[in-house]
Amino acid sequence: MNKIILITGATSGIGKAAAIKFAAAKFDVIITGRRNERLTELKLQLEKEYGIQVLPLCFDVQDRQAVTAAFTNLPEQWQKIDVLFNNAGLALGRDSFEDADMNDWETMLNSNVHGLLYVSKAVLPFMIAQQKGHIVNMGSVAGKEVYEKGNVYCASKFAVDAITKGMRIDLLKHNIKVTGIHPGAVETEFSLVRFKGQEETAKAAYAGLTPLTAEDIADTVFYCVNLPAHVCINDLVITCTQQAGAYYFYKKQ
Ligand code: NDP
Ligand code: 8X3
Numbered sequence: 206m207n208k209i210i211l212i213t214g215a216t217s218g219i220g221k222a223a224a225i226k227f228a229a230a231k232f233d234v235i236i237t238g239r240r241n242e243r244l245t246e247l248k249l250q251l252e253k254e255y256g257i258q259v260l261p262l263c264f265d266v267q268d269r270q271a272v273t274a275a276f277t278n279l280p281e282q283w284q285k286i287d288v289l290f291n292n293a294g295l296a297l298g299r300d301s302f303e304d305a306d307m308n309d310w311e312t313m314l315n316s317n318v319h320g321l322l323y324v325s326k327a328v329l330p331f332m333i334a335q336q337k338g339h340i341v342n343m344g345s346v347a348g349k350e351v352y353e354k355g356n357v358y359c360a361s362k363f364a365v366d367a368i369t370k371g372m373r374i375d376l377l378k379h380n381i382k383v384t385g386i387h388p389g390a391v392e393t394e395f396s397l398v399r400f401k402g403q404e405e406t407a408k409a410a411y412a413g414l415t416p417l418t419a420e421d422i423a424d425t426v427f428y429c430v431n432l433p434a435h436v437c438i439n440d441l442v443i444t445c446t447q448q449a450g451a452y453y454f455y456k457k458q
Contacts, residue, residue: 211235214293216243218393222419228255235260266320276327284331291321292343296358296399310357317361337380342369344387350451382437389444391417413456417445
């Protein structure tokens with residue numbers, strides 16, 4: 206029986222790279238996201254290339270009932286989840302507080318904070334039943350330092366950081382590891398989503414930089430997850446070499 210990892214937000218970027226990385230190491234993978242056709246395509250690719258099993262679950266993490274339903278009805282052979290990678294999330298807009306769109310704020314908080322809570326609560330009973338497991342939460346450097354026009358995105362990732370710390374304490378008694386991963390700039394669809402499809406603005410975010418790749422983060426998560434049973438990385442901040450913290454960059458002209 207292969208180990209099982211559940212990855213939220215596996216239709217793109219870091220989540221997709223993690224699905225490939227873990228599938229290549231013979232994990233069976235539960236992949237989630239809202240774009241069903243991408244989930245189906247990834248399932249076929251992973252099963253064909255790596256000979257593992259893939260369960261796609263299509264839901265919006267903001268929808269508490271949909272999340273609960275997905276895990277209440279989880280087939281028995283998929284219930285022994287070893288690793289939960291709470292990765293789904295997004296930024297919307299980069300506006301000064303007084304100009305920002307309240308709908309964007311709500312979507313970020315509902316996805317990055319509430320979504321992570323809903324999925325965690327739904328999956329935890331499976332880990333508690335086994336008295337083991339590993340939860341990896343996707344934070345950000347934006348959850349360590351607030352930057353100009355980052356306001357509510359930063360708040361959502363500060364919340365992820367606090368939730369991660371709280372989970373780690375409360376889940377000690379169940380032998381469940383909890384790790385927070387906090388990347389700087391990673392070139393994925395993140396900026397395209399943040400800037401609402403404006404390709405030039407999205408590309409400009411990485412101009413003059415060799416940013417992190419989704420594969421860099423997948424490798425990091427893989428490292429954290431494959432340490433011996435008695436070792437737990439609590440908190441890991443990772444940036445590209447041209448970035449230090451949330452607001453210092455050395456960009457080449
Ligand atoms: P992408 O936009 O490439 O991927 C985001 C993933 O999250 C997609 O698979 C998307 O799936 C999923 N997702 C978003 N909202 C929802 C939702 N409401 N319900 C279900 N799934 C959702 O970005 P990244 O890979 O870069 O982002 C992954 C995580 O990494 C995010 O939490 C982000 O905040 C964090 N991060 C990113 C950094 C970066 O610079 N890229 C740096 C630090 C942290 P779908 O659209 O199909 O639902
Ligand atoms: C994504 C990294 O710096 O755009 O969380 O906030 S940043």
